[in-house]
Amino acid sequence: MPIRLGSPAPNFTAHSTKGDIDFHKFLGDSWGILFSHPADFTPVCTTELGLVAALQEEFEERDVKVIGLSANGLSEHDQWIKDINEVNNVNLQFPIIADGDRNVSTLYDMLDNQDPTNVDNDGIPYTVRSVFVIDPTKTVRLIMTYPASTGRNFDEILRVIDSLQLGDKHRITTPGNWKRGDDVIVHPDLSTAEAQRVFKDVRIIKPYLRLTSSPF
CATH class of the missing domain: 3.40.30.10 (Glutaredoxin)
Incomplete structure (x- = not known):
């Protein structure tokens, strides 16, 4: 397989x-x-x-x-x-x-x-x-x-590891060209109301695209 x-x-x-x-x-x-x-x-x-x-x-x-x-x-x-x-x-x-x-x-x-x-x-x-x-x-x-x-590009490999590890700990995903410290995306499975309880700030760009500060 x-x-x-x-x-x-x-x-x-x-x-x-x-x-x-x-x-x-x-x-x-x-x-x-x-x-x-x-x-x-x-x-x-x-x-x-x-x-x-x-x-x-x-x-x-x-x-x-x-x-x-x-x-x-x-x-x-x-x-x-x-x-x-x-x-x-x-x-x-x-x-x-x-x-x-x-x-x-x-x-x-x-x-x-x-x-x-x-x-x-x-x-x-x-x-x-x-x-x-x-x-x-x-x-x-x-x-x-x-x-x-x-x-x-091993910097890219480190970047992906940062994204994976952060996503495993928090209910987030990361945008294109994201790097440590940048804003992250609220996971699509999380409602906006719940996201506002979980994160310090939630900025709604589109109903399906909501940003928050990096938990790093």
């Missing part, structure tokens, strides 16, 4: 740069991000992993555990991390899964089906740039897929 929003996040065991992991045990009661990379020692991936390492405190503040994946072995990963740290002036601490056999990539449908050149020496497809955000109940809450040629 394909993984969709609201699907249970499949569990797996794998080798990683931080030892063997059971994915669900690794996540525990935290939020999680699983994100894939086509291969080690590639330019776009090197910049991406450096960005994630630089944002480590931001993820920790949100109780998010990060785990990467690349279709190479542990020895390549260990050498690549040295390059990532040097190029980006970071200290990468999160685990990177060694998925040379593509077991996890296949389980999460992260293999490249578009670019026939994105294969290893054995002709096996590499992964595309997939992102899965998983909540503490092990439910998939966000799926993003970029082509191998395009680096991801």
Whole structure:
């Protein structure tokens, strides 16, 4: 079955740069991000992993555990991390899964089906740039897929996590281009009368569009 929003996040065991992991045990009661990379020692991936390492405190503040994946072995990963740290002036601490056999990539449908050149020496497809955000109940809450040629925007991923976490705590949704601290939308299931009891201020733009100050 394909993984969709609201699907249970499949569990797996794998080798990683931080030892063997059971994915669900690794996540525990935290939020999680699983994100894939086509291969080690590639330019776009090197910049991406450096960005994630630089944002480590931001993820920790949100109780998010990060785990990467690349279709190479542990020895390549260990050498690549040295390059990532040097190029980006970071200290990468999160685990990177060694998925040379593509077991996890296949389980999460992260293999490249578009670019026939994105294969290893054995002709096996590499992964595309997939992102899965998983909540503490092990439910998939966000799926993003970029082509191998395009680096991801991890500020956007943080923005979505902020929106999801806020919406889980309060009866709100977030408008386009919303960011932390901006006004939010009263959830459509909440009546205006009830919203006025729940929130400090409710501004009615349209009967179906009511804004309130961010609970952050």
